[in-house]
Amino acid sequence: MSDVAQPLLSARNVKVHLRVHGRIVKAVDGVDLDVLPGQCVGIVGESGSGKSTLGRAMTRLLPNVEIAELSGSVKFCGDDVLAMSSDTMRALRRHRGLSMVFQDPLSYLNPTLRIERQMAESLRHLPDRRAVQAKSVELLQQVGLADAERVLGLYPHELSGGMRQRVLIAMALAPDPQILVADEPTTALDATVQYQVIQTLRRLNQERNLAMLIITHDLGMVAELCDQVYVMHGGKIVEAADVFTLFEAPKHDYTASLLAAARRLHQTKALGGLA
Amino acid sequence: MSVPIITGRAIVKSFGGRSWFGGADTSKRAVDTIDLDVNEGETLAIVGESGSGKSTLARMLLGLVKPTSGEIAYYGQAMSGFSAPDWAKFRKSVQPIFQDPASSLNPRMRVDTTLANVLRRHKLATAATMDSAIGELLASVGLDATQFHDRYPHQLSGGQQQRIAIARAMAVRPKLIIADEPLSSLDMSVQAQILDLLVSLKTSRNLGLVLISHDLNVVDAIADRVIVMYLGKVVEAGPTRQVLGNPASDYTRSLLAAKLVADPRLARERRLAMEAAMGKHPQSTIQGASP
Numbered sequence: 001m002s003d004v005a006q007p008l009l010s011a012r013n014v015k016v017h018l019r020v021h022g023r024i025v026k027a028v029d030g031v032d033l034d035v036l037p038g039q040c041v042g043i044v045g046e047s048g049s050g051k052s053t054l055g056r057a058m059t060r061l062l063p064n065v066e067i068a069e070l071s072g073s074v075k076f077c078g079d080d081v082l083a084m085s086s087d088t089m090r091a092l093r094r095h096r097g098l099s100m101v102f103q104d105p106l107s108y109l110n111p112t113l114r115i116e117r118q119m120a121e122s123l124r125h126l127p128d129r130r131a132v133q134a135k136s137v138e139l140l141q142q143v144g145l146a147d148a149e150r151v152l153g154l155y156p157h158e159l160s161g162g163m164r165q166r167v168l169i170a171m172a173l174a175p176d177p178q179i180l181v182a183d184e185p186t187t188a189l190d191a192t193v194q195y196q197v198i199q200t201l202r203r204l205n206q207e208r209n210l211a212m213l214i215i216t217h218d219l220g221m222v223a224e225l226c227d228q229v230y231v232m233h234g235g236k237i238v239e240a241a242d243v244f245t246l247f248e249a250p251k252h253d254y255t256a257s258l259l260a261a262a263r264r265l266h267q268t269k270a271l272g273g274l275a
Numbered sequence: 276m277s278v279p280i281i282t283g284r285a286i287v288k289s290f291g292g293r294s295w296f297g298g299a300d301t302s303k304r305a306v307d308t309i310d311l312d313v314n315e316g317e318t319l320a321i322v323g324e325s326g327s328g329k330s331t332l333a334r335m336l337l338g339l340v341k342p343t344s345g346e347i348a349y350y351g352q353a354m355s356g357f358s359a360p361d362w363a364k365f366r367k368s369v370q371p372i373f374q375d376p377a378s379s380l381n382p383r384m385r386v387d388t389t390l391a392n393v394l395r396r397h398k399l400a401t402a403a404t405m406d407s408a409i410g411e412l413l414a415s416v417g418l419d420a421t422q423f424h425d426r427y428p429h430q431l432s433g434g435q436q437q438r439i440a441i442a443r444a445m446a447v448r449p450k451l452i453i454a455d456e457p458l459s460s461l462d463m464s465v466q467a468q469i470l471d472l473l474v475s476l477k478t479s480r481n482l483g484l485v486l487i488s489h490d491l492n493v494v495d496a497i498a499d500r501v502i503v504m505y506l507g508k509v510v511e512a513g514p515t516r517q518v519l520g521n522p523a524s525d526y527t528r529s530l531l532a533a534k535l536v537a538d539p540r541l542a543r544e545r546r547l548a549m550e551a552a553m554g555k556h557p558q559s560t561i562q563g564a565s566p
Contacts, residue, residue: 160325160326191324191530192324192489192533195532196533198535217464218463218535222539223538224539247539258464261466262537264467264470265490
């Protein structure tokens with residue numbers, strides 16, 4: 001117990017081994033990771049590096065059918081998440097705990113219900129409908145949806161991709177979480193919309209002091225948003241550093257190759273010095 | 276250089292319209308009166324957000340969708356008047372690459388069968404030369420034939436699948452490839468590889484390329500000319516350097532503002548500059564934001 005910044009969420013020697021067609025796949029193989037209060041932490045890696053599995057393990061959202069081994073410890077404010085009863089876990093998700101946002105917003109919304117009904121589900125702790133309505137509007141406005149009243153009356157298919165993702169972020173904010181885990185939150189979105197969602201996340205991080213764990217393959221997003229970065233490759237963390245150190249002086253070859261790819265894609269010659 | 280492969284004049288595609296029983300005309304113009312030329316050996320990028328009509332335009336250039344009005348011509352010959360042999364010739368020189376390679380490859384067909392079908396259809400290889408032709412094709416997209424020829428699509432990674440889709444398009448030695456978001460379903464490191472592959476094919480084969488994208492970084496890396504679309508109309512067109520370096524339309528500027536940079540210091544500086552310029556909420560000034 002040190003004096004400064006106790007980690008909000010911390011993983012120690014987390015292993016998730018999956019059984020795939022009779023073989024054991026070490027998707028996550030001994031990972032240590034810390035998220036401090038108010039900090040924005042990124043996990044980067046290619047598909048198959050185990051970053052999503054790690055995110056799901058840390059939020060107890062792994063499908064447990066195919067798991068061969070799940071070990072190590074994940075602590076949220078000192079409580080062991082992996083050992084928690086499901087009631088305690090549910091309480092953690094519902095009240096000032098951790099929330100999640102995923103890649104494809106459409107598949108996390110019920111196509112047959114208006115946004116209003118779906119938001120109300122995450123606001124069941126409020127006393128009456130009027131309070132739910134007011135809070136829904138407030139949350140939608142917080143994520144940058146100005147005409148919140150109109151959005152509440154719509155069905156998911158009537159929203160654009162960026163609006164859907166922001167609705168999901170608003171729902172994730174409903175229990176007033178201390179940490180938001182976001183798995184590729186902008187991959188399905190257009191460039192301009194992606195930028196808005198990133199700015200929304202950044203604003204929430206600053207204004208509400210909301211800690212974040214961002215899982216992504218996009219180093220541009222990491223550069224834009226994160227304070228601390230973990231680079232994952234083959235189920236292991238190959239490098240962990242603050243964002244400036246990582247981009248300026250990567251230690252691991254794999255990090256350097258990811259950076260080279262990102263620079264190849266993020267250089268804009270025509271812009272010269274501007275970008 | 277400046278021989279146009281495809282020319283489009285006043286192309287319009289509208290969807291919807293009057294119902295059988297009359298009533299108000301509710302048609303929407305997905306593509307609204309567009310002129311364009313695609314020249315030999317040139318890369319033309321079509322940029323725009325979802326719903327701007329860029330994919331519809333690509334489908335018309337491929338002859339998969341007929342324009343509602345206007346004319347698209349292939350080497351001066353109108354596509355509306357194509358006979359079956361004309362189509363066969365067209366298909367042999369204009370090929371597509373799509374966004375999601377997993378769904379554009381037949382899941383029940385091995386890699387070599389997929390490629391052999393194209394080669395056989397266009398009489399580009401005989402039974403005797405088939406294996407070596409497939410080997411060459413796979414090598415041209417950076418895959419080792421001995422290792423990959425008998426794989427099924429699900430046994431390949433996304434990047435490998437996209438390489439196969441490119442090999443299939445290149446099999447007919449086309450003059451023009453129309454690629455609809457060829458990188459956006461791929462991982463960043465794989466995107467860079469596929470981008471390099473497209474650049475090398477473009478230069479080594481004098482290949483014309485129409486690249487549909489909303490990623491300005493990709494456009495900048497490969498395109499000679501850019502067309503920017505917004506709500507079905509061309510809002511800006513010109514050489515890449517001019518359009519990206521000195522954008523004339525608000526929409527292009529907002530796209531540039533939304534571009535991510537892989538440098539944390541630059542990203543923070545840029546954000547501060549933007550916040551200073553626009554007040555507290557930079558995102559509110561970006562078009563296409565609110566519905």
